Amino acid sequence: MIEKKALQELDFYKILGLIEEFAGSEATKKAIQQIFPFDEFTSAENSLKEFEEIKRYFDTGGQLQISSFPDIANLIEKAKKEGAFFEPSELTQFLKVLRVLDKISSYIDEFFNFPFLSQKIKNILKTNLSIGQPYILERLENTVDEEGNILDTASSTLKYIRKQIKLTEEKIKQKLEEIINRSNVLVFLQDRFITKRNNRWVIPVRMDSKGQIPGVVHDVSRSGETAFIEPAEITAFSKKLEELLIEQRLEEIKILKELSFEIHQISETLHREFNLLVYLDKMLSIYKFSQKFNAEAPQLTREINISLINAKHPLLLLSKQVVPLNLELKNKKVLVITGPNAGGKTVTIKTIGLLTAMAISGLPIPASPSSIIPFVKNIYVDLYHEGSIEEHLSSFALHIITLKKIIEQADSESLILLDEIGTNTDPEEGSALACAILEELKNREALTFATTHLSKVKIFAATQQNIEIASMLFDEKTMTPLYKLSIGSLTPSYALEVAQKYGFPENLIRRAYELKGTQDREIYELIKELEKNKQEYETKLAEIEKIKNIMDSEKNRLEKELVFASENKKKIIEQAKIEAQSMLTKLKKEINFLYEEAKKADRKKLREISQKISDISKKFISEEPKKQEELNPGDIVKIRNLNLSGKILIIEDGRAKIQTDTAQIEAELRELEKVSFHEEQESNKRLDIFSVTNKKAIENYKEEYPSKKLEIRGMRVDEALPLVERFLNELSFSESNRGIILHGIGKGILRDAIRDYIKDHPAVKSFRKGNPDEGGDAVTVIEMK
Known part of the structure; x- marks a missing residue:
């Protein structure tokens, strides 16, 4: 369980305060204040998915206009109780909420197109997936106004009573006007007006003359000089008015009881609908926050690794330009950050902690959506400590107490942020302790980020295989921090250089260098040289990767072109075959016509032409x-x-x-x-001739009419037509000008196709179906020209 104290140190609750500014209700603000890191990965991931969906909905023009509305959570709990009674001012609160629900009811169906939002809404609403209570809303609209007054339209009886009250009051005022205008009364009046005291109509009479006007004194002025008297002449009217006011109150109570009972009946449904309204207003507030701070939903992972791309601390965005943080830590669990004072080390680890806390709470973060945040169940923070006067603890003692607790509880599901580890004590001992702590946290596989100025801690981190070192970059020419994190680099703190820049006495600077010695500087120079070589190596790798990407791209392009060319070749061949077949068909028709014209020509010549045609046909068949x-x-x-x-x-x-x-x-x-x-x-089968019955008929036909025959029974149309064509050609050259085609009956498809084919043939004079003794409709008899 993540402690609230850790979240407070990371400014988590300040971020919730920024989101609250967009809320339309105190109820929504309470819901935002309850946002907290989830205990389960799936819950956090689903919450981020819900944000992504509602962001997509709004970014693509979706509408959800939620005006401000009161918090009626307590009123709903009251409504659940039997016999609950609501005053007009309380009914007005229900009226305002129901108006908002009615306004957004038409948008709810659109959210069912999004899987995660849809599931969330179903979980809130349970069985009834629509919202709004139009009947109760209409009743409230007719009963109370936004100031909490009961309207005349609440009931016809109330409207009648109020009309009578108005008429009676008019009569009272008219009578009083008449009284104060009498000359025998005017002399006793303190002033000439009528007014109300204790809900009774009265006139102002001088105190020394109050006995001169019969009536009841209902009040006296502060000065004691005026008595407010209800003249006896209007007593009857006043009594009637009093009775009407009582009737009015009774009718109002009756109306309020009826409405209170109706609200009680829908209290459970209203509870769910109000929860949905608060949820949608909360999501709308988070979306507005994301718009202001350019926040996106990161990728959440169960693996303990982190990748932040263009990440920024939201609070810093309020006041100045922020240098984005880019960080990737995969194979190593511990990162030690070094660099100059005021270079951004503390801001860096606070940004890491804050954005992690936001992401596992289902909130978008000011970073690229490609950023990866690990789902951790614990966050431990040890920032800079001042001493505790109340507990008589030094800053180092407080530091040690915090570190002890962290070490005891840290595990592979923990994020640990340590600022200036090992400080506030002797540098030698502090460095040794810091190195031991980092080593222990590495062994516990806790994701750890620590900052330090201690040279030995820096060297220790740089030489450990499973600990990564990083530096906040510093411009050595201008002696100013760049606020950029560089993984794998190690730089000094530049304390003496910065002191020199700001005019610290030169003699003290020189003496400090003497006392400091040259060993640390030599180490840093060596590391700087290694860093330079590393950067050159990375540059070469980047160039090689760029060339590889170009080659891969070119390879993919050529492969696509090859596939396209192959497919295009097939299409061309198929099209050529179709065109060739069409030309061949046309050619055969022309030849048939020529056969008719050339019947009397040289038969040898015709056979040569026929052979030529056959050769051409072979070329077309590819x-x-x-x-x-x-x-x-x-x-x-x-x-x-x-x-x-x-x-x-x-x-x-x-x-x-x-x-x-x-x-x-x-x-x-x-x-x-x-x-x-x-x-x-x-x-x-086709080589077998007709059945016995048909054989006999054909033999009779052959004896009487010498002719040639073609048996195509059982063939497909595409198989039979070339044979028919060849058969007709043979008939054209033979002595017999009669022929018979044996095709059978079946479904008549082959028969109809054959007859349709020969009806326009230039060499055919006529054709008919066979006589009963010839085979009937199972044969077609042809006579050539």
Whole structure:
């Protein structure tokens, strides 16, 4: 558990005070004052996530206008009790809160788009996820005003009673005006006006004449010279007015009781809604704080390492320009910071402690969002101590007491901040004690930041493997601090140099150097030389890393271009294939037309043209080269350029004779592709001719009408059309001008596709479906021109 004293020394509560300035209610200020480091990592991380989401909501134009509202927490607790009764002024407090809830109710749904805010709101509201009490709000609007007065609109009865009161008072005033204007009364009056005393209407009468006007004395002036008398003539009116006022009070009490009971009924719901309002106002205050101080949610880690990027102390930002703190400590747990007086050492460790405390409390910090903050469960602080007069303790004794407690409780989940460790005693002994403490804290794996001016502590830290050294940079030319932290460097305190700059006597400066000796200076010179070499080494490493990044970037660019070129090549090839197929189809149509025109021409010449066409077709079909399979007689193969299938009969001289469905064809072995088992089965089916019934019909047809036939039953359309085209060409050159295509019926897809294809063919004169004895609709009979 982190002690409040440690947070107070780190100015944590001053930061909460800055956030409170943006709050719209005392209830919100109380909630901000309760902000404290979380005990669990998940709780702290979720709180930071909630801030990130509400920041994103506001940064992207989201609205949440929360006007100031009273703290009704105590009134809600009162409302939970049976029989609670609220005065008009208390109802006014409820009215103000309900108005704010009604105003923001329309925005709540937008927060359900954010996972962490959504979960938080659900946890607060429980089952009912909407807010606002429109019925009670309307009742309160009609009952009380913001000054706590009961309105005439509270009830029709109250409105009537008040009207009667007004009329009665008008009658009383009229009667009194008449009385004071009488000549026989005027002589006894102290003054000519009417007024109220003890809630009764009266006139001022001279004390020595009070018996001259019948009535009741209700008051006397301070001087004792005036008696305020209610004339007997208005007694009846006054009595009626008194009765009306009693009726008014009774009606008001009735109204207040009814409203109090209705508020009691919704007290639990109102409690949750008020808590949500306070939470949202708190988050809005934190967001406004982040805007003012450029604060961001850091990354929280379970690992005990820290990285602060452009970090600043919020309080310093209020008054001056701040040099940002950049710090990264990963592999080592202890950092010893050296440097000149007023160089920023104490501010540095306080900034580290404060920003850590803020982050584990779920608050944004003035640093880059890339900053990494460790989740620690304990923070121990030992800043500069003055002696305690009350306890008769010296500053060193107080220092030792604090260090003893820290050492006893420090562990791997602790953040420890030690300012000027080992001071306020003999430098030799103090240095030895400081080194022993740092070593112990290192062994306990506590994340430790310590400042020192002691030379031996500096050298000890610089020579220890698991302790890091750092310095606050100093401009040796101007003898002024730069307020920048440099990890890995070690510099002197420059006390004598600064004293010399500010005019300290030269003889004393020289004597101090003599007494100081040269050993420390030589050590510092050596360390400075090492630091220089280190910086040059780091510069070279940075240059190498820069070149490596450029090369990696160029490599990635070339790889992307290679992938793009490969994909583009495939697209070009595919497009070329499509265009080639289109050209081939068009060419075939033109050739069919030429066949018709050239029927009477030289048949040898036509065969040469046909061979040429076949050669051109082969060029258009740009298939990927495939490994030639071993082929044997009896294998079922596919002729790639003709899209025909058949069985190999003979293989001679790199060529094969193939039996297709309709004819024997010769082809080169490289043009053949062995078909799969499934395709072979399909091909065997197609090699079987019609069923017995159809066979008989076809045989009858052949005897009566000599013709050629093409059997394509069971084929796909894309397989059948090239065969049909070839069949029509063969018919054009044959003596028979009749042909029959055996396609079967099935679903009619193949039949319709074949007939659609041949209807516009230039070589076809006519076609029809088969007669019943020819095979019916299972065949198409063609007559060529």
